[in-house]
Amino acid sequence: MASTDMKVGGTAVPDINGKAEAPHQKLHLGSLTALVVGSMIGSGVFSLPQNMAAGAGPLAIIIGWAITAIGMLALVFVYQSLATRKPDLNAGPYAYAKAGFGPFVGFNSAWGYWLSAWIGNVSYAVVVFSALSYFFPSFGDGNTWQAIIGASVLLWLVHALIMAGIREAAVVNLIVTVAKIAPIILFIGVVVVAFKVDVFSADFSGLGNASLGSITDQVKSTMLVTLWVFIGIEGASVYSARAERRKDIATATISGFLVCLALYALVSLLSLGILNQPELAALKNPSMAGVLEAVVGPWGAILINIALVVSVAGAFLSWTLLAAEIPLAAAKDGTMPAFFARESTRGVPSTSLLITNLLVQAFLLVTLFAQSTYQALFSIASAAILVPYIFSGAYAAKLAMTGEAYQAGESRTGPMIGGLIATIYGLWLVYAAGPAYLFMCAVLYAPGIIFYAAARRQTGQQIFKPVEALLAVALVAVGLLAAYQMWTGAVSPF
16 A cells, blocks of 8 residues: 555555565665664663663663674564465564464554554653753753643644655655764764773762662663663564565564664663763753753854754654554454544545554553653553564464474574573563553453454354453453552552
């Protein structure tokens, strides 16, 4: 559906259904790599110094990045393997979960991916106005009433632009890309020169600050942060139908991962050589601005705040459209109710877009009354995406164990180990997320069962198999318990 294709770097990319595209629209290796890097680098990197230091010292942060490197690299290899072995599946994590574990698990993967996308957009809106508060203090941390009004205007302006069929032009994408990458490279160059070993090593273990807890607790605190900045690593897999050569998907994913891992680790670790852990933890986001300001003065903060606003505002359009296309794709194959598949005369997923943005608006109001922060929102978004990531790894391991899609005599050990590591990494992240964010996700996942049941009735299919019914009952039970716990104040993700 050409009219609903997103544009990346001025090049159209296919919708999540993976429909066949004309040869001249195929993406080469460079475009795929740029897609992966562009999908991952959003607002997260600009807030890494504070987000990582808020709960960990240098040693734990190093360990956290090492665990993330292993886990995410395993996930990279999972998408590499699945892209080549299952070329008929072009919708990324959602398609893999459904093919491997049935429609209910597939639905929950699509639902979780959708939740992560639109909640991530709420966090984008918050951090944009948090950055603008450098120039307009009334915006505070992005959760004041002035900021919520501004974010709401931005949200519905983007909605109107998409409904009009407007897409990012190549020149806009170029500006956004430069705004993302150039300040990060400049930041790294400046802090390398200003880096102080004595500041970095002053409380290397972080155990001198009792509030941080043990090394294990500190490492756990970094996990959802590192996951958040890597969301989008499946970008080339989602758009695999457009690849000029199937093997380029793997190369682009690995290259993009290594580039982003290097940038992220350098930003977070080098910052600890400029300001100590308590000073970094006290910075407002985007915290890169505060670090650079400490080195070069006010112009550093101005640069980073402007770069973040341009970067996130430019990405907001694409992620809004992506969030709307996920339920559209699921509706078209009967996994979600048919009304999600309605499109405007311009080919825009109008109903899905409206529901998505109404939910974004509702959560913006929640941030006002709950005073929730960017960090709380991205933690919820990160926890929500764990289901599709875990089942992608499990599907790769399942294929290797059964031998499906493998040639006779072909080694399956490597893919099986990679799939198991990716699955275990996802489960470790579930543990690291802690009860507050898991409860919040349960509250958000449970209502999805209504939509799944409606979709199954529309297509005349049995709603649940016995095992799926047990999973649904368990999900509802946990969701009700979580709602009660949050109502009483026993737990709160905000």
